[in-house]
Amino acid sequence: MSPFKFELLHTSTKSRARVGRIHTPHGIIDTPSFVAVGTNGTLKALDNEMVSSIGLQLMFCNTYHLLLQPGPEVIEKGGGIHRFINRNMPIITDSGGFQVFSLAYGSVADELKSKGTKKQGGSVVKINDDGVLFRSYRDGRSILLTPETSVKAQKAIGADIIIPFDELPPYHIKPEELARSLDRTHAWEKRSLDAHLEDPRGQAMYGVIHGGVDDALREKSCHFLRELPFDGFAIGGSMGKTKGQMVTMLSSLLPKLPEKAPNHLLGIADLESLKSCIPLGIDTFDSSYPTKAARHGTLLTREGGMKITRGKHSGEFEPIEKGCPCYTCKNYTRAYIHHLFKAKELTSMTLASIHNLHFMVELMQEYRQLIIDNKV
Template sequence: MSRYPGFAFDILHRDPASKARIGRLTTPHGTIETPNFIFCGTKATVKAVTPAQLREEQTDIILSNTYHLMIQPGADTVAAMGGLHKFMRWDGPMLTDSGGYQIFAMGHGSVADEVKGRRSNTREKTLLKINEQGAKFRSYTDGRMILLTPEMSVDIQRKLGADLIVQLDECTPFHVDRTYTARSMRMSHRWGDRSLAEFERGGGLSANGLPQAMYGIVQGGVYPDLRKESADYTKDRPFFATAVGGCLGSTREQMHEVVAMAMAHVHPDRPVHLLGIGGIVDIFNGVALGIDTFDCVSPTRIARHGWALVPGVKGERLNMRNGRFRQDPEPIDSACGCYACRHFSRAYIHHLLKAEEMLALQLLSLHNIHTMNRLMRDIRAAIRTDTLAETRARWVHEQQEPAPAPDA
């Protein structure tokens, strides 16, 4: 880790029954314990909540999106405003992704859309070409042509100034064959080398002079030998950390298998991040495989559709629009200490949703953020006390609803 001044990852405790571990991740903007969840502040905001509210609900780390911020307001503007931390008034650790997932989404829609065969209605309008040079597309705001190269992605992330940054990669689709997956993976490896070279050219520093640390990405689709090849690639390069990405399959069971393929070969002493996964049962599975951090838009996205995360219920959540809550005086979750559960009833939140009041979306977002943070605290406590299986039984309903395709 000497290549990354200001950063460290220390493994503090290991679970004897699995590969789960407690880690301490040190960054220039603070130290967090892992396993942990990274909330998505895609456009320099976690939708519907303020940074102060994120802290009040015990959030440790967030991320923002390179692709969206390069388009609006532009990386140069963020740099001129002192970087993302100052711009959005977040004083804790932060990660930025590379824009690779958005390249995928422009061509194929979301992961769920692509797996289910729903063609993206923006494909011809935005994504034009992916080749060795990079990804060529049109801005969704003004139609201008943009070529996102590995070097450009790193430079944008340098200007944004997050602590943790990610190499550019192509997120391979589900429907392609092994030949395409292998070719794409190896191109992503070359992009990773170019990302590292650009990172070194910049001295490993953000535009405001603070050190940054880079993640390499494990690709390889659903193929065990390709996952091993890609994990070996990241292990052999001077990345600070590892991210598991790309196509993780079409079902929850296959996703767990694919993550296990990658985790069998990643660098054992580096932090490992699982991109785009946030289901409670999936987090328990990932933690048992040695994953240290997770991110997903799901907790706040489902809140904006009226869903509240609750431990131990079927499907992991309650639909607060359901008429059974119309006169329910109880909080969403009596064991929850979030702002919403301390002050308001299910009936009130149900009313707000039916009345289409924005406060409902904020309250549910706060609740879901708090619940995810509580989940990660419980998981860390369970690893320390060797009670991970018992904690999982309290959080995960034994009959899970079928999971949507992973949002990686």
């Protein structure tokens, strides 16, 4: 029997927002939940003991980067990702598909500006129905990433939740090309699932729903993946050019997903999107935004983002936010953190990241209570 299980505890009477629990071999994830991104097996500027003490229940690691350094075989020899990075709570890994997109087209922001033109001289050598051939940015060696090799790597890494190999087409793509990409992704996901089921290892696999902002293709993807024995579903691909476009797409898609399976929104967890998407019924959200903002001196507060490097904070001998119980706010003042950023001390990034991550964990706890109270 699989150790993975989703419990739906309450659905709001005011919206489709819901509270649940995802059971994994390394603990429970209370939903809705924020998932921080630890690309290389760590959240930048934080060690995993600190991350666990903050209460982050699910952490996202990137298969593509771990494949290149230190390599899945090293992680497996080290006892799997949990033992290797010293984390006893749940971990999710992606397939490497997003990195294929960014290697070919640049970041999402760059792609939206470039109208879908491929980068010149990029690391991707070839994309076909078999998989993707690319050059390592570390040592230049050629690597073939396929559904089977992606799953093999994720098996060796040993995350609790894994993602099938998929293609992330750009926002600017012709409709016929988007349809072809969807068919390829479905074939890759089926191959990934087959490889996973040959050696489950107690891991769960989420199917990834694609189709861009085309409702018909999203529905087609949802119908195709629902017929396969995935443990949950992730929503990937282009979310549109604006948040409004994303919300419109998700509003149409979410009612088509199985109610008794968890769902995850890939790469989106800014505060505005959480406010819009939690009422739609999203269970988990991942994003590097809170920790990236922290490293650039933006601290999250109830009143909005605080740019701690501004001169007005140099004489404020109070915590980042009054009443915040995080380690940073309990021990340090705005004036000191301002000084650390101005002095370019690395500790500034650590203290800021602790606060922002704690802010996100507490925010999601509050959302869960609001849903239970039928206020969201």
